[in-house]
Amino acid sequence: xxxxxxxxxxxxxxxxxxxxxxFAKAKGIYIFDLEGNKYMDMISGIGVANIGHSHPSVIAAVxxxxxxxxxxxxxxxxxxQKQVTYAESLSKVLSQKLQCIYWVNSGTEATEGxxxxxxxxxxxxxxxxxxxxxxxxxxxxxxxxxxxxxxxxFRPLVPGHRQLIYNDLKHLDEITTNTxxxxxxxxxxxxxxxxxxxxxxxxLSKICSEKGAMLIIDECQTGFGRTGELFAxxxxxxxPDILCLGKALGGGLPxxxxxxxxxxxxxxxxxxxxxxxxxxxxxxxxxxxxxxAFEVLINSGWMDLVTTLGDYIRRALIKHPRIININGQGxxxxxxxxxxxxxxxxxxxLISRRIITNFFLFNDSALRLTPPICIKKAELNHxxxxxxxxxxxx
Numbered sequence: 001x002x003x004x005x006x007x008x009x010x011x012x013x014x015x016x017x018x019x020x021x022x023f024a025k026a027k028g029i030y031i032f033d034l035e036g037n038k039y040m041d042m043i044s045g046i047g048v049a050n051i052g053h054s055h056p057s058v059i060a061a062v063x064x065x066x067x068x069x070x071x072x073x074x075x076x077x078x079x080x081q082k083q084v085t086y087a088e089s090l091s092k093v094l095s096q097k098l099q100c101i102y103w104v105n106s107g108t109e110a111t112e113g114x115x116x117x118x119x120x121x122x123x124x125x126x127x128x129x130x131x132x133x134x135x136x137x138x139x140x141x142x143x144x145x146x147x148x149x150x151x152x153x154f155r156p157l158v159p160g161h162r163q164l165i166y167n168d169l170k171h172l173d174e175i176t177t178n179t180x181x182x183x184x185x186x187x188x189x190x191x192x193x194x195x196x197x198x199x200x201x202x203x204l205s206k207i208c209s210e211k212g213a214m215l216i217i218d219e220c221q222t223g224f225g226r227t228g229e230l231f232a233x234x235x236x237x238x239x240p241d242i243l244c245l246g247k248a249l250g251g252g253l254p255x256x257x258x259x260x261x262x263x264x265x266x267x268x269x270x271x272x273x274x275x276x277x278x279x280x281x282x283x284x285x286x287x288x289x290x291x292x293a294f295e296v297l298i299n300s301g302w303m304d305l306v307t308t309l310g311d312y313i314r315r316a317l318i319k320h321p322r323i324i325n326i327n328g329q330g331x332x333x334x335x336x337x338x339x340x341x342x343x344x345x346x347x348x349x350l351i352s353r354r355i356i357t358n359f360f361l362f363n364d365s366a367l368r369l370t371p372p373i374c375i376k377k378a379e380l381n382h383x384x385x386x387x388x389x390x391x392x393x394x
């Protein structure tokens with residue numbers, strides 16, 4: 001079956017040069033092409049398959065839910081067991097400020113919902129974000145994006161957005177009583193997993209509290225064990241007023257959420273009612289998959305090994321002359337290479353070795369690694385051997 005021509009004819013492109021490999025199935029850390037060749041997925045479908053592909057517990061949960069029902073009604077109108085159960089499970093591992101969940105479809109919709117909630121709660125309009133940030137690609141999220149290259153073609157964007165410099169303490173004083181919210185990543189994903197400092201994030205939290213601005217933390221890419229903690233903000237000792245989740249939240253199916261207090265969330269239900277609405281957000285099949293994946297994550301012990309495995313990769317690769325730095329935390333890794341555009345060149349070389357990696361939107365010198373956290377040391381050794389050989393070929 002040759003799908004390449006209809007793929008290019010009928011599907012809207014995202015780049016002029018898609019990878020265009022055809023895959024038939026996926027299991028664990030591997031995805032398989034039509035001939036049965038297996039590729040090591042070192043990016044977890046860009047952070048989605050945190051516990052690996054097609055975990056049997058997730059598959060069983062999906063089958064069970066499909067046998068019961070799929071979509072019934074727009075989110076929030078009917079009581080649906082999987083929505084409630086998963087929301088309760090998440091609330092138990094989050095702070096008292098984060099006990100009420102609004103299910104949506106994706107990370108970017110979580111961002112949009114968080115902005116609306118912040119404006120509705122504070123009565124203010126200004127949204128502050130940081131240069132180098134990525135929060136999604138819809139117009140509101142794009143307005144908060146900290147990279148002009150990706151914004152320029154779509155201006156004018158949503159007014160009232162402003163960017164400060166990430167990890168710069170002195171400019172935090174620009175947060176004022178006009179600011180509805182500040183949105184931040186604890187580790188900036190689009191720029192190559194740049195970590196926020198504890199001093200920066202804690203001062204940001206303090207100033208938001210003093211000025212009455214809501215602190216939104218975007219954990220779409222850093223959540224669910226990726227950094228060695230369930231959520232990256234727990235590493236830093238800060239608690240957001242609103243938490244945005246996506247990617248691994250759905251266990252491989254589309255799911256997003258923004259989470260805050262019940263008092264805040266109630267504001268979206270009145271004046272006007274239906275202040276935020278979604279048809280498919282919290283789809284019961286997605287919630288069933290997400291709940292099953294979350295239980296696997298909690299009970300597997302894999303999170304306990306994330307820091308050790310991440311350090312193992314770093315020690316093995318940091319001495320290579322083509323690698324000038326390694327950013328990130330745990331199994332959230334950016335290999336910063338010694339020349340522009342080298343990440344895409346290495347990505348292509350690794351594909352020829354049946355290993356999938358990726359680049360970063362805002363950093364063409366860094367190679368993205370986010371393997372499933374179930375990866376074993378022997379599998380890491382296979383990857384390390386191949387990337388060293390690929391780097392030597394450059």
